[in-house]
Amino acid sequence: MKIVSARNVESQRLPADWVHGAAWSDELMKQSGEGAIRLVRVTFEPGARTAWHTHPRGQILHVLAGTCRVQEWGGEVVEFGAGDTVHTAPGVKHWHGASPAGVTVHLAVQQSDGEKDIEWLETVSDAPPAGG
Amino acid sequence: MKIVSARNVESQRLPADWVHGAAWSDELMKQSGEGAIRLVRVTFEPGARTAWHTHPRGQILHVLAGTCRVQEWGGEVVEFGAGDTVHTAPGVKHWHGASPAGVTVHLAVQQSDGEKDIEWLETVSDAPPAGG
Numbered sequence: 511m512k513i514v515s516a517r518n519v520e521s522q523r524l525p526a527d528w529v530h531g532a533a534w535s536d537e538l539m540k541q542s543g544e545g546a547i548r549l550v551r552v553t554f555e556p557g558a559r560t561a562w563h564t565h566p567r568g569q570i571l572h573v574l575a576g577t578c579r580v581q582e583w584g585g586e587v588v589e590f591g592a593g594d595t596v597h598t599a600p601g602v603k604h605w606h607g608a609s610p611a612g613v614t615v616h617l618a619v620q621q622s623d624g625e626k627d628i629e630w631l632e633t634v635s636d637a638p639p640a641g642g
Numbered sequence: 643m644k645i646v647s648a649r650n651v652e653s654q655r656l657p658a659d660w661v662h663g664a665a666w667s668d669e670l671m672k673q674s675g676e677g678a679i680r681l682v683r684v685t686f687e688p689g690a691r692t693a694w695h696t697h698p699r700g701q702i703l704h705v706l707a708g709t710c711r712v713q714e715w716g717g718e719v720v721e722f723g724a725g726d727t728v729h730t731a732p733g734v735k736h737w738h739g740a741s742p743a744g745v746t747v748h749l750a751v752q753q754s755d756g757e758k759d760i761e762w763l764e765t766v767s768d769a770p771p772a773g774g
Contacts (some may be wrong), residue, residue: 511712511717512729513716513727514726516726541700546755570670570679570681572681574706584708589649593648594648595645595648597671599643602643619681621677
């Protein structure tokens with residue numbers, strides 16, 4: 511049994527290349543190898559959102575608190591609330607984050623292709639200021 | 643984008659062959675195919691616990707509320723609280739559920755081997771009565 515105790519999780523602030531605004535990532539479980547699952551919890555300040563990115567094996571987001579925004583490349587911004595779950599298919603360019611009004615927390619489940627579970631692309635240039 | 647809205651999730655009470663006591667499973671996301679991820683949230687009444695079972699690709703539990711108990715075959719009962727995360731390796735026989743004192747909610751992440759993501763075994767014969 512591999513255990514990651516809540517009291518031992520060290521929140522990592524995401525670098526500016528990966529997020530517009532402040533967001534913290536808590537790594538809850540990470541396996542290694544091809545197909546391995548990584549489980550992380552991400553907390554966004556109001557209005558914060560990730561850069562565009564893809565996941566080689568796709569990603570499941572499950573919202574724990576707040577109002578999560580997700581946009582796929584070429585699509586509309588969609589909002590989700592606590593208890594909602596979203597799957598983005600492998601290779602689909604997207605971003606996610608918090609609505610301008612409130613702190614948002616989601617879990618993310620993603621699989622490694624043997625080398626990585628995410629590929630970062632350009633930052634979101636049209637992001638509104640936090641709280642704006 | 644595949645979306646499972648919280649308001650559309652229908653809780654399924656687990657059958658008596660799979661759980662001692664009352665537990666409800668909310669399917670949040672299910673992909674198909676080999677290596678596909680299934681995300682479910684399970685709510686246990688106090689003292690409820692699953693039958694013994696294995697997962698062909700292992701399982702990650704993440705506790706959302708209450709005190710979760712997990713036991714691997716031949717091991718001690720271990721307790722986890724909200725925010726704790728536990729990985730059980732592929733093929734390892736185990737059960738999980740709630741402490742006798744309180745309702746427990748956990749998320750479970752498990753992968754399919756192409757046919758199934760779980761194999762049910764015998765019921766937990768020494769389970770205390772709910773609340774006992």
